[in-house]
Amino acid sequence: MQITRRLEFDAGHRIPSHSSQCRHLHGHRYIIEITLSGEIIATEGLSEQGMVMDYSEVKRIAKEQLVDAWDHAFLVYCKDQVVLNFLNSLPDHKTVVLEMPPTAENLATLAFRKLDSAYHHNYGNNLKLERVRIYETPNNWADCMRSTS
Ligand SMILES: Nc1nc2c(c(=O)[nH]1)N=C([C@H](O)[C@H](O)COP(=O)(O)OP(=O)(O)OP(=O)(O)O)CN2
Numbered sequence: 025m026q027i028t029r030r031l032e033f034d035a036g037h038r039i040p041s042h043s044s045q046c047r048h049l050h051g052h053r054y055i056i057e058i059t060l061s062g063e064i065i066a067t068e069g070l071s072e073q074g075m076v077m078d079y080s081e082v083k084r085i086a087k088e089q090l091v092d093a094w095d096h097a098f099l100v101y102c103k104d105q106v107v108l109n110f111l112n113s114l115p116d117h118k119t120v121v122l123e124m125p126p127t128a129e130n131l132a133t134l135a136f137r138k139l140d141s142a143y144h145h146n147y148g149n150n151l152k153l154e155r156v157r158i159y160e161t162p163n164n165w166a167d168c169m170r171s172t173s
């Protein structure tokens with residue numbers, strides 16, 4: 025069985041080497057979708073009976089591991105020195121420095137890596153992160169799948 029939880033966050037970014045408008049500083053209302061697989065928990069009387077994982081727990085872990093850090097942050101490539109210098113000049117600015125340019129593909133990859141170890145099969149139901157999907161706009165998204173991560 026697979027379940028998916030969707031969360032939204034706002035962040036700024038730019039793709040410094042982009043030949044068109046994405047090299048300018050701008051932001052998105054990102055959507056992250058987290059898909060988990062596992063067996064349905066059958067234990068009679070358990071709060072999670074009939075579930076792969078409680079959606080509220082999926083959300084809690086996603087916020088704790090990733091979403092709260094990226095929300096209202098500027099996501100900057102570590103080699104984007106000019107923007108990094110500017111962001112560092114702003115007192116207490118929420119900046120997240122990434123090892124890759126902040127494309128949707130790379131954000132999905134980084135999110136998968138951060139979240140993979142956070143979802144444990146506490147009830148012996150083989151819980152596994154299967155896919156992280158990042159929507160950069162309603163029309164543009166990238167998938168990082170377990171098979172290709
Ligand atoms: N493969 C990718 N292509 C592009 C990415 C990306 O992450 N992966 N990112 C961008 C830009 O960040 C840009 O913000 C999105 O560009 P664009 O397609 O122009 O988006 P629109 O706002 O125009 O979206 P519409 O749905 O067309 O209004 C560019 N390319």
Ligand SMILES: [Zn+2]
Binds near residue numbers: 037046051052160
């Ligand atoms: Zn963009």
